Amino acid sequence: MKTIICKNYEEMSARAAEIVADVMKADPACVLGLATGSTPVGMYKKLIDMNKAGEIDFSKVTTVNLDEYYPIAPDNDQSYRYFMNENLFNHVNIDKTKTYVPDGMAADPDEACAAYEALVKKVGPADIQVLGIGQNGHIGFNEPADALEVATHVTGLTESTIKANARFFASESDVPTKALTMGIGTILSAKKIIILANGAAKAEAVKKMLAGKLDTSCPASMLNLHADVTVICDEAAVI
Numbered sequence: 001m002k003t004i005i006c007k008n009y010e011e012m013s014a015r016a017a018e019i020v021a022d023v024m025k026a027d028p029a030c031v032l033g034l035a036t037g038s039t040p041v042g043m044y045k046k047l048i049d050m051n052k053a054g055e056i057d058f059s060k061v062t063t064v065n066l067d068e069y070y071p072i073a074p075d076n077d078q079s080y081r082y083f084m085n086e087n088l089f090n091h092v093n094i095d096k097t098k099t100y101v102p103d104g105m106a107a108d109p110d111e112a113c114a115a116y117e118a119l120v121k122k123v124g125p126a127d128i129q130v131l132g133i134g135q136n137g138h139i140g141f142n143e144p145a146d147a148l149e150v151a152t153h154v155t156g157l158t159e160s161t162i163k164a165n166a167r168f169f170a171s172e173s174d175v176p177t178k179a180l181t182m183g184i185g186t187i188l189s190a191k192k193i194i195i196l197a198n199g200a201a202k203a204e205a206v207k208k209m210l211a212g213k214l215d216t217s218c219p220a221s222m223l224n225l226h227a228d229v230t231v232i233c234d235e236a237a238v239i
């Protein structure tokens, strides 16, 4: 894995945005695999600025997001669909009908996961997948476990993730306990992957990911199987 260590969050966000912009310039009809969470917000801001400056064009772009809480309505301000609209889609010239997020309202979540897996295969694979990393090493909602899932699936959130995400909800008990998420195989199907990490809270997870072992207690370590992964982090996230 290639590692880019940046001075701070600002620089990290700029480097990540440049890499995504290069993919968009090489193929204006590209497929972007996108992530939610606080980490990529700065990168999305830069992409919005570049779009407004006429440097990048989203009109032909398709996006596939990693995951969504379950159950959650798309207009709930904590849903990942809402997050993507607020942090990127509402501010760029993208055709929202070509932006995909797993269906947090699906009557049959297993069926919705199978349909999402098929959709990613049909529109994809993603030309680039953007990832954050959990403090526990998760990617998407692939939480540490004895065995990791290959394809898009319904999963329970670990206590650690519920606690980490409680800051966005009125209380910890409001955090949904399930999610629909791409599996490790879905993520690895992307042609190129960037994973962003900032702050000391991510340092242990980043270290485990970079240790060169496939360790299911750090799902991000599975990225070692991919030939084109760039880790973009700030100094605090590296120990």
Ligand code: PGA
Binding pocket: 036, 037, 038, 039, 040, 131, 132, 133, 134, 135, 138, 139, 140
């Ligand atoms: P964060 O989440 O960007 O809000 O830290 C990252 C993740 O859990 O994947």
